[in-house]
Amino acid sequence: MALWATAGATGNGKRDGSLGYLVPALLLVVIFFIIPVLMLLLRSVLEPEPGLQNYATLLGSTTYLRIFLNTFIVAAVVTILSVSIGYPVAWLLAIMPEKWSRLVLAIIILSMWTNLLARTYAWMVLLQRTGVINKTLMGLGLIDAPLPLVNNLVGVTIGMTYIMLPFVILPLMGVIRAIDPGILRAAALCGAGRLQCFLRVLLPLSLPGVAAGALMVFVMSLGYFVTPALLGGTSNMMLAELVAQFVQSLVNWGMGGAAALVLLVVTLALYAVQLRYFNPNAAR
Amino acid sequence: MKNRVAIAFLAATVGFAGSAAAQEMVFTSWGGTTQDAQKTYWAESFTTSSGIKVTQDGPTDYGKIKAMVESGNVTWDVVDVEGDYAVQAGNAGLLEKLDFSVIDRSKLDPRFVTDYSVGSFYYSFVIGCNTDAVAECPKTWADLFDTAKFPGKRTFYKWSAPGVVEAALLADGVPADQLYPLDLDRAFKKLDTIKADIIWWDSGAQSQQLLASAEAPFGSFWNGRLTALAETGVSVETSWTNNITAADSLVVPKGAKNKEAAMKFIAAATSGPAQAQFATETGYAPINLEASALMDAELRKTLPDMQAETQVNADMSYWAEHRDEIGTRWYAWQAE
Numbered sequence: 001m002a003l004w005a006t007a008g009a010t011g012n013g014k015r016d017g018s019l020g021y022l023v024p025a026l027l028l029v030v031i032f033f034i035i036p037v038l039m040l041l042l043r044s045v046l047e048p049e050p051g052l053q054n055y056a057t058l059l060g061s062t063t064y065l066r067i068f069l070n071t072f073i074v075a076a077v078v079t080i081l082s083v084s085i086g087y088p089v090a091w092l093l094a095i096m097p098e099k100w101s102r103l104v105l106a107i108i109i110l111s112m113w114t115n116l117l118a119r120t121y122a123w124m125v126l127l128q129r130t131g132v133i134n135k136t137l138m139g140l141g142l143i144d145a146p147l148p149l150v151n152n153l154v155g156v157t158i159g160m161t162y163i164m165l166p167f168v169i170l171p172l173m174g175v176i177r178a179i180d181p182g183i184l185r186a187a188a189l190c191g192a193g194r195l196q197c198f199l200r201v202l203l204p205l206s207l208p209g210v211a212a213g214a215l216m217v218f219v220m221s222l223g224y225f226v227t228p229a230l231l232g233g234t235s236n237m238m239l240a241e242l243v244a245q246f247v248q249s250l251v252n253w254g255m256g257g258a259a260a261l262v263l264l265v266v267t268l269a270l271y272a273v274q275l276r277y278f279n280p281n282a283a284r
Numbered sequence: 285m286k287n288r289v290a291i292a293f294l295a296a297t298v299g300f301a302g303s304a305a306a307q308e309m310v311f312t313s314w315g316g317t318t319q320d321a322q323k324t325y326w327a328e329s330f331t332t333s334s335g336i337k338v339t340q341d342g343p344t345d346y347g348k349i350k351a352m353v354e355s356g357n358v359t360w361d362v363v364d365v366e367g368d369y370a371v372q373a374g375n376a377g378l379l380e381k382l383d384f385s386v387i388d389r390s391k392l393d394p395r396f397v398t399d400y401s402v403g404s405f406y407y408s409f410v411i412g413c414n415t416d417a418v419a420e421c422p423k424t425w426a427d428l429f430d431t432a433k434f435p436g437k438r439t440f441y442k443w444s445a446p447g448v449v450e451a452a453l454l455a456d457g458v459p460a461d462q463l464y465p466l467d468l469d470r471a472f473k474k475l476d477t478i479k480a481d482i483i484w485w486d487s488g489a490q491s492q493q494l495l496a497s498a499e500a501p502f503g504s505f506w507n508g509r510l511t512a513l514a515e516t517g518v519s520v521e522t523s524w525t526n527n528i529t530a531a532d533s534l535v536v537p538k539g540a541k542n543k544e545a546a547m548k549f550i551a552a553a554t555s556g557p558a559q560a561q562f563a564t565e566t567g568y569a570p571i572n573l574e575a576s577a578l579m580d581a582e583l584r585k586t587l588p589d590m591q592a593e594t595q596v597n598a599d600m601s602y603w604a605e606h607r608d609e610i611g612t613r614w615y616a617w618q619a620e
Contacts, residue, residue, distance in 0.1 A: 063616040128499045129437075150499075151483050234442065234484055234618035242619070248347040249443055250611050 175209025374400030403571030511567030
């Protein structure tokens, strides 16, 4: 949430010259973020012996590369689904009468406040072979055998999309609300059809919101642990699970650090790309 | 030299602070029904007899143990760990030597005693089956690996630990007395044949949930979890054929703040009565040689130590030595 708060704050382009006020925040970041990351980096090149062998093992093994690839595919699919489902919801929220939109928003936010584990277990119960979804479908005669909906990629995608949706809906809603309805009316007056209004006016104007939401979801998905661990199987493991395995089960912190750092570097690179090409200020 | 003096001084102060605050200690285990029983029959009765308060924590996390020992801030005093980890961690200098002047070594099952650890309880990996969900239950490891005869999902322990590799080799026809050294190539080849049909359980509670819901109608389980599940009314069949035993151990992380209390706790937890009560409740076998005599005769029949006929003992020292090698290969194979 902090991410779009800062995006909004810099959005008005104000830059205060003095950095003095930033010192406490910077100190916090250095102590609780930068230093631990540096220690992790050190471990990854020092354990079990000095050198880059951890990185060589990690990037030289097809198994680990497949986990990297799988992580990116899952994050991409979840992002695409979240945006496709979240966009209409955000749009609806933006144009709904206030009292209704408040209610819907409250429901969305309430779901975010519910314990993540409880929500993930709920999906486990819903999706399992003897779960409500499979039983209903079988009862209706639509399927003969239960669909494999959990302990695989399907379960991970459903669970993560559900959890990530608010992170797309909230920034998007703000952006769409800020679009002057007069512009859409003007487009319609000039003869644009509904589709054209959407494709050539609303969509381009709301793109910064889409980009912000999509990046947030993508980055969060890359490092997600709980949902893939509970709803996924081992053959479609994600990177965070691999890190946990190295740290907790194999007690090989060098490898764990290396895997975590590769993920961090990729994430930062993506963020840099987003800042460069999809900067909300530049888009306006 | 100066440093050494400083460290000695520091150690002395810490030691002093430790003994002064010895009226409290922390016990860490794996949660669920097992830790509930440990709390009731070990910790609470220990508190009654010694006056030392025991705080429960968990789940056991080997990464955390290492972090605590390295940082010198050890908040766990006694930890329930897997037997092979106990041997390895002892050799790696992560554990305190146990004080056998406090703990009575002569009464304990020697299979599970090292300088750094004693058994906590021992269990068998057995074949469990939900009889409401299937017409016929697998009886042997070979059955469990036979997807033609027994189609459907089966569940196995997710983590690299004694049990699954052995089961695969037994299923492939390796005689029980020729399992070690483990033929990993052969084991993984056998495991490959059922890989698509495996659902992994990563906690005892999850294994019970998978079996009860018939998400996986059969699989390999800790015997105690099946006993507990059967008591809740689920129709469970247990096959003890070639049950594979492994033990949990009690250890004290190096630098534990309440070492003295920890030794007393271990002595109490491994005593005959405490072991007997724990075993009665959980269906896991006691590691105290005198415990069986204190237990109900009918109940003893359901314990792993009465299923010795075709029993296979997982070789803890083999595992301790090859833990990293097998683990690395295991997780890589799982992710393939």
